[in-house]
Amino acid sequence: xxxxxxxxxxxxxxxxxxxxxxxxxxxxxxxxxxxxxxxxxxxxxxxxxxxxxxxxxxxxxxxxxxxxx
Amino acid sequence: xxxxxxxxxxxxxxxxxxxxxxxxxxxxxxxxxxxxxxxxxxxxxxxxxxxxxxxxxxxxxxxxxxxxxxxxxxxxxxxxxxxxxxxxxxxxxxxxxxxxxxxxxxxxxxxxxxxxxxxxxxxxxxxxxxxxxxxxxxxxxxxxxxxxxxxxxxxxxxxxxxxxxxxxxxxxxxxxxxxxxxxxxxxxxxxxxxxxxxxxxxxxxxxxxxxxxxxxxxxxxxxxxxxxxxxxxxxxxxxxxxxxxxxxxxxxxxxxxxxxxxxxxxxxxxxxxxxxxxxxxxxxxxxxxxxxxxxxxxxxxxxxxxxxxxxxxxxxxxxxxxxxxxxxxxxxxxxxxxxxxxxxxxxxxxxxxxxxxxxxxxxxxxxxxxxxxxxxxxxxxxxxxxxxxxxxxxxxxxxxxxxxxxxxxxxxxxxxxxxxxxxxxxxxxxxxxxxxxxxxxxxxxxxxxxxxxxxxxxxxxxxxxxxxxxxxxxxxxxxxxxxxxxxxxxxxxxxxxxxxxxxxxxxxxxxxxxxxxxxxxxxxxxxxxxxxxxxxxxxxxxxxxxxxxxxxxxxxxxxxxxxxxxxxxxxxxxxxxxxxxxxxxxxxxxxxxxxxx
Numbered sequence: 001x002x003x004x005x006x007x008x009x010x011x012x013x014x015x016x017x018x019x020x021x022x023x024x025x026x027x028x029x030x031x032x033x034x035x036x037x038x039x040x041x042x043x044x045x046x047x048x049x050x051x052x053x054x055x056x057x058x059x060x061x062x063x064x065x066x067x068x069x
Numbered sequence: 070x071x072x073x074x075x076x077x078x079x080x081x082x083x084x085x086x087x088x089x090x091x092x093x094x095x096x097x098x099x100x101x102x103x104x105x106x107x108x109x110x111x112x113x114x115x116x117x118x119x120x121x122x123x124x125x126x127x128x129x130x131x132x133x134x135x136x137x138x139x140x141x142x143x144x145x146x147x148x149x150x151x152x153x154x155x156x157x158x159x160x161x162x163x164x165x166x167x168x169x170x171x172x173x174x175x176x177x178x179x180x181x182x183x184x185x186x187x188x189x190x191x192x193x194x195x196x197x198x199x200x201x202x203x204x205x206x207x208x209x210x211x212x213x214x215x216x217x218x219x220x221x222x223x224x225x226x227x228x229x230x231x232x233x234x235x236x237x238x239x240x241x242x243x244x245x246x247x248x249x250x251x252x253x254x255x256x257x258x259x260x261x262x263x264x265x266x267x268x269x270x271x272x273x274x275x276x277x278x279x280x281x282x283x284x285x286x287x288x289x290x291x292x293x294x295x296x297x298x299x300x301x302x303x304x305x306x307x308x309x310x311x312x313x314x315x316x317x318x319x320x321x322x323x324x325x326x327x328x329x330x331x332x333x334x335x336x337x338x339x340x341x342x343x344x345x346x347x348x349x350x351x352x353x354x355x356x357x358x359x360x361x362x363x364x365x366x367x368x369x370x371x372x373x374x375x376x377x378x379x380x381x382x383x384x385x386x387x388x389x390x391x392x393x394x395x396x397x398x399x400x401x402x403x404x405x406x407x408x409x410x411x412x413x414x415x416x417x418x419x420x421x422x423x424x425x426x427x428x429x430x431x432x433x434x435x436x437x438x439x440x441x442x443x444x445x446x447x448x449x450x451x452x453x454x455x456x457x458x459x460x461x462x463x464x465x466x467x468x469x470x471x472x473x474x475x476x477x478x479x480x481x482x483x484x485x486x487x488x489x490x491x492x493x494x495x496x497x498x499x500x501x502x503x504x505x506x507x508x509x510x511x512x513x514x515x516x517x518x519x520x521x522x523x524x525x526x527x528x529x530x531x532x533x534x535x536x537x538x539x540x541x542x543x544x545x546x547x548x549x550x551x552x553x554x555x556x557x558x559x560x561x562x563x564x565x566x567x568x569x570x571x572x573x574x575x576x577x578x579x580x581x582x583x584x585x586x587x588x589x590x591x592x593x594x595x596x597x598x599x600x601x602x603x604x605x606x607x608x609x610x611x612x613x614x615x616x617x618x619x620x621x622x623x624x625x626x627x628x629x630x631x632x633x634x635x636x637x638x639x640x641x642x643x644x645x646x647x648x649x650x651x652x653x654x655x656x657x658x659x660x661x662x663x664x665x666x
Contacts, residue, residue, distance in 0.1 A: 004474050011425055026548070
């Protein structure tokens with residue numbers, strides 16, 4: 001386990017313990033049924049997806065101070 | 070239908086709400102006039118004229134420091150609300166908003182208006198949320214600071230108990246916010262600021278009020294000899310009263326509280342200092358903020374484009390973007406737990422965002438960890454969270470340490486090579502006995518069909534949870550149908566009934582054990598048979614590594630793994646990708662193989 005500082009390590013350790021021992025609801029793997037394409041192991045499974053990823057890059061480059069999502 | 074000419078109860082209430090701050094100011098000023106003998110204007114001007122130039126300049130510097138801290142404070146609030154607008158312009162807008170609203174009063178509206186006008190891209194709703202958040206958290210931070218100050222400088226006997234209550238309440242609220250990060254009020258879900266954000270907000274608020282108090286102290290006429298610590302404590306309490314009152318500029322409550330807490334001081338000198346403070350700390354910033362609001366375009370052209378080099382090329386993809394070809398199969402847990410694939414340039418991490426931390430699970434999916442350290446830190450900073458890397462390999466832990474990160478060894482990973490697995494030998498006799506027991510009881514283990522028998526599996530999971538007090542979460546898988554559909558599952562059958570199953574994360578080169586669910590009355594050795602089936606299947610498919618678990622270091626005990634891996638066990642040190650032989654004379658065990666009876 002690694003953190004930038006020991007004080008942050010304390011926070012991270014406590015939070016990991018909370019997340020593991022007091023989990024909330026099970027979050028459904030909503031996209032899991034599409035995993036067959038993931039299992040095929042390609043980076044971009046369709047042209048549309050690749051285009052979408054490129055758009056993210058362009059947003060990140062062109063929007064000052066904005067985070068690509 | 071109500072005629073618009075006749076005032077309704079709503080109109081009256083609105084009028085009362087708008088006039089309340091003025092009434093409060095008037096009431097406090099009246100109370101002040103009864104407490105002190107108001108000096109003449111000429112006396113005040115004479116005292117103001119007696120202030121040295123350096124005093125004015127020093128007060129201006131302290132004011133600048135105070136507003137700079139307030140701008141930083143606004144940045145933290147922006148990050149909490151994830152507006153993506155925490156840059157210099159947002160900071161300037163925050164300063165202007167506070168300068169404007171502290172002069173005008175009326176709580177939420179002036180600040181929200183100023184922020185909305187000065188920050189392009191900020192919606193009116195976001196501006197209102199931001200102003201509300203800044204107001205509430207500043208009050209909370211001020212309460213903590215006041216509490217500590219009252220304990221440290223008890224000017225009055227009631228300071229100590231009140232300060233103690235404030236500090237204890239703040240600590241209690243902090244613990245509560247950690248344990249329950251979201252406060253639900255009906256349909257409204259409020260997220261507490263993270264611990265990191267709380268610390269940051271407290272520090273910026275402290276700098277702000279200390280600088281403001283110092284500005285007041287430095288403007289005291291020569292006739293007044295009030296220690297800096299005393300005046301700052303008095304100012305803190307007076308400021309809290311002024312904010313609570315919502316009076317325009319805090320006029321009235323601030324002065325009344327200062328005179329109440331410093332009754333022995335010369336009232337004329339104190340009033341002159343307060344007036345000078347009003348000029349420097351209130352009027353001057355308010356004038357600047359009004360100019361900024363009149364010409365918001367001017368502010369935009371002054372702004373240089375901001376590009377964060379650390380986050381260039383950062384993008385977020387859903388967990389379904391996980392590649393089959395990835396170093397750690399266990400990264401599959403992010404499919405279930407709200408994690409995502411975060412790219413920083415050509416590097417990819419399996420990332421999980423929680424209220425307090427942004428944690429990268431295991432080793433990078435693609436690329437080098439050392440190249441993701443700075444972007445991860447910046448990414449976490451943008452959401453007021455602590456960056457963390459969890460369960461990384463020794464090589465990457467070393468890279469993090471070399472980059473100045475604190476590294477803690479927490480677990481050891483137990484792995485075996487399926488191709489080298491061998492049940493023969495005297496030291497495997499216990500294992501063979503377990504397997505025989507299971508086989509004699511008519512147990513059959515089969516790979517699960519594509520359409521999983523979910524009803525039976527869910528019933529078994531419930532039974533298992535009842536016995537074990539529920540399943541854990543986050544890096545531990547939990548029973549969920551779609552999640553299991555992405556995994557390799559083995560079922561243990563007895564008399565057409567499922568009495569146990571295991572699931573494994575799969576990647577191209579590695580399988581990793583995830584869920585183990587065994588019926589409480591299953592025959593002895595059920596788990597062993599399930600695991601042997603997984604080992605055989607992985608060997609047939611040419612999988613190089615089978616990861617059983619990452620166990621806390623202190624839990625490692627003598628036992629079984631040596632038997633699994635043969636005479637030269639391929640054990641990984643905590644998270645290490647390089648294989649290490651077991652120390653001489655030490656056998657390693659898998660707690661997960663101690664099956665429930």
